[in-house]
Amino acid sequence: MSTGPGLDELRGCLEGIVPAGIATCDAEGMPNVTYVSQLMYVDPQHVALSFQFFNKTRENILANPVATVLTMDPDTAARYRLTVRYLRTETAGPLFERMRAKLAGIASHTGMEGVFKLLGADVYRVQAIEAVPGRELPRIAHGPALLPALRRSVDELNRCTGLDGLIDRFCACLEREFDIAHQMLLMADEAAGRLYIVASRGYERSGVGAEIPVGMGVIGVAAREKVPIRIMFPASEYAYGRVLREQAAQSGLVDRLDNEIPLPGLAEPASQLAVPVMAGGRLLAVAYVESRQECTFGYDLEDALVALGAALGLMMLVLRCPDAADEADIAQPAPAAAGGAGPPVRVRHFARDDSVFLDDDYLIKGVAGAILWKLLGDRQRDGRCEFSTRALRLDPALHLPEVVDNLDARLILLQRRLQDRCDWLRIEKTGRGRFRLAVDRETILVAEGAPRPG
Amino acid sequence: MPAQCSGLLDPALAAFITSRISVQIAACDGRGPATLVRGLGCRVSDDLGTVTVLMPRSQALPVLAAIEANGRVAVVFSEPETHRTVQLKGVDARVEAVTAGDEASLQPYAAAMAARLAPFRVPEVFARALLSASPDDLVAVSFTPSQGFGQTPGPRAGMPLVDGKP
Numbered sequence A: 001m002s003t004g005p006g007l008d009e010l011r012g013c014l015e016g017i018v019p020a021g022i023a024t025c026d027a028e029g030m031p032n033v034t035y036v037s038q039l040m041y042v043d044p045q046h047v048a049l050s051f052q053f054f055n056k057t058r059e060n061i062l063a064n065p066v067a068t069v070l071t072m073d074p075d076t077a078a079r080y081r082l083t084v085r086y087l088r089t090e091t092a093g094p095l096f097e098r099m100r101a102k103l104a105g106i107a108s109h110t111g112m113e114g115v116f117k118l119l120g121a122d123v124y125r126v127q128a129i130e131a132v133p134g135r136e137l138p139r140i141a142h143g144p145a146l147l148p149a150l151r152r153s154v155d156e157l158n159r160c161t162g163l164d165g166l167i168d169r170f171c172a173c174l175e176r177e178f179d180i181a182h183q184m185l186l187m188a189d190e191a192a193g194r195l196y197i198v199a200s201r202g203y204e205r206s207g208v209g210a211e212i213p214v215g216m217g218v219i220g221v222a223a224r225e226k227v228p229i230r231i232m233f234p235a236s237e238y239a240y241g242r243v244l245r246e247q248a249a250q251s252g253l254v255d256r257l258d259n260e261i262p263l264p265g266l267a268e269p270a271s272q273l274a275v276p277v278m279a280g281g282r283l284l285a286v287a288y289v290e291s292r293q294e295c296t297f298g299y300d301l302e303d304a305l306v307a308l309g310a311a312l313g314l315m316m317l318v319l320r321c322p323d324a325a326d327e328a329d330i331a332q333p334a335p336a337a338a339g340g341a342g343p344p345v346r347v348r349h350f351a352r353d354d355s356v357f358l359d360d361d362y363l364i365k366g367v368a369g370a371i372l373w374k375l376l377g378d379r380q381r382d383g384r385c386e387f388s389t390r391a392l393r394l395d396p397a398l399h400l401p402e403v404v405d406n407l408d409a410r411l412i413l414l415q416r417r418l419q420d421r422c423d424w425l426r427i428e429k430t431g432r433g434r435f436r437l438a439v440d441r442e443t444i445l446v447a448e449g450a451p452r453p454g
Numbered sequence B: 001m002p003a004q005c006s007g008l009l010d011p012a013l014a015a016f017i018t019s020r021i022s023v024q025i026a027a028c029d030g031r032g033p034a035t036l037v038r039g040l041g042c043r044v045s046d047d048l049g050t051v052t053v054l055m056p057r058s059q060a061l062p063v064l065a066a067i068e069a070n071g072r073v074a075v076v077f078s079e080p081e082t083h084r085t086v087q088l089k090g091v092d093a094r095v096e097a098v099t100a101g102d103e104a105s106l107q108p109y110a111a112a113m114a115a116r117l118a119p120f121r122v123p124e125v126f127a128r129a130l131l132s133a134s135p136d137d138l139v140a141v142s143f144t145p146s147q148g149f150g151q152t153p154g155p156r157a158g159m160p161l162v163d164g165k166p
Helices: A007-014 A056-063 A094-109 A146-158 A163-178 A217-225 A240-250 A254-259 A299-320 A366-382 A389-393 A407-421 B011-017 B057-070 B100-120 B124-130
Strands: A020-025 A031-036 A039-043 A046-051 A066-072 A079-090 A120-132 A182-189 A194-201 A211-213 A229-231 A271-279 A282-291 A345-350 A355-358 A361-364 A386-388 A425-431 A434-439 A443-448 B022-027 B035-038 B042-044 B051-056 B073-078 B085-090 B094-096 B138-143 B147-150
Touching: A007 A039, A007 A046, A007 A066, A007 A120, A007 A299, A020 A056, A020 B022, A020 B035, A031 A056, A031 B022, A031 B073, A031 B085, A039 A094, A046 A079, A046 A094, A056 A066, A066 A120, A066 B035, A079 B035, A094 A120, A094 A217, A094 A229, A146 A163, A146 A299, A163 A182, A163 A194, A163 A282, A163 A299, A163 A407, A182 A217, A194 A217, A194 A282, A194 A407, A211 A217, A217 A229, A217 A271, A217 A282, A271 A299, A282 A299, A345 A366, A355 A366, A361 A366, A361 A407, A366 A407, A366 A434, A366 A443, A386 A389, A389 A407, A407 A425, B011 B042, B011 B085, B022 B051, B022 B057, B035 B051, B035 B057, B042 B100, B051 B057, B051 B100, B057 B094, B057 B138, B073 B138, B100 B124, B100 B138
Parallel strands: A345 A443
Antiparallel strands: A020 A031, A020 A066, A039 A046, A046 A120, A066 A079, A079 A120, A182 A194, A182 A282, A194 A211, A229 A271, A271 A282, A345 A355, A355 A361, A386 A434, A425 A434, B022 B035, B022 B073, B042 B051, B051 B138, B073 B085, B085 B147, B094 B138
């Protein structure tokens, strides 16, 4: 590598905003030159080029692996020649998926949807970088200074003492420190292969409880590959409304989908970034941000959110191990609140998926649904309305995954979904690991279907 | 110049490559890797036998050195708004001084490219920075196209030109 600029300083040139060119040479010494749809940063020593068609460039690099790429900075017009050596082609996995998503954006930006299809990510080692002289524009800073924003956000997260506060602080930091107007945080349910929204900002509806299958769209692919997925332009094949509906139509689930909680989100995001929140190599959540403006989220913001996500993941783990003294079970049941105004509500529980309906309105399913059903059952049986998470955690009826106990996140989901959907049923936090079920209407509990075996 | 077609270029293809579109020029001296530079326009001789591409000398030094070494050149032309792309190759390339007409073509070239890139929300000031050169920095490379390929993205990319058409 030369002593000039390193690849880290050239990442703006590696966004695929201005098409690059690649010159190769065949076995007879004849040059070949072509445009490159996508040139992507991999790490400080490597770039990836999109491999879409078998062509002369491909034939040449297989025979003669050293080539030159000419790339331009999309802000300053600075030009660089990179001497690169072809190493390998990846046809699946994190790098491939990052590139495929990004290429979908580039294809739609350039009117090449349906033409650009990634066959592989060609990985090259960068041997030299030459700054080519020529007119340049002054660099203009975009957005907030990221390092101070990151530091303030990490400090904020470190002050949190509960998971619900942590989730809200995280979202507030993205909004305040990073100027991100549209975002969602989804918790991972690895056993079920799904992610569910626990918080969102910038949408008409919160969508708390809405689910995305692992592998679907920007968020699902980020979760499956455990890698950030970032798109700089509108990419309809990664837009959720359309993708979910098409998949449901294919599997004949359209009616069922209408019963689910609708996903929030921009109808046509122009920039998207999904960052997996990891701890100890395990996926805990995915943070998703989007914008109506193109090219909003660059490599540096991706780095900042990955670092912030790491802090969030560790804090989630820390706050998931509560102090036993804080979780002392409630010895004496407190009297249940009396039924308030309004006719009784039928609370219907379907054992097959633990879904709960309030009269005919779908509320929630899965572990959160099982929790609510248990709380209402306990209240009806012995008038109890004070609960502890410790007691819940030990309840076999909740079917909690043994390895990943995300009970706290389920409770937060349930609490927020209730806030969204009804004004007479609430979960109120009364202390660390303790909460109260507040019921202001009379309820009739209706068990629909047989309980789940085991 | 005899008014006779050389075979590879027909009037339509000549019109296409001289229509102030994106140009990149590559060369390879056989010792180092192939190298390339962005061009700033193109002209074709009256007999359609010779293609001349313009580029800033200061940016093209390795390309010019390779062309002077063996005369081999590859030039890709692409129309940004349609992605129609053609590559021409030659083995008799030589570096030449530019004409007054070449110098005068610089401004119209940059203006035309800026207009072509505007629909992609490329600011004009960016296009002009990328595609401008001082007239005294301009150099020309001329060659007889001996091979041509269609390179419009898609499954037919890389196929030889037939009757000047990709």
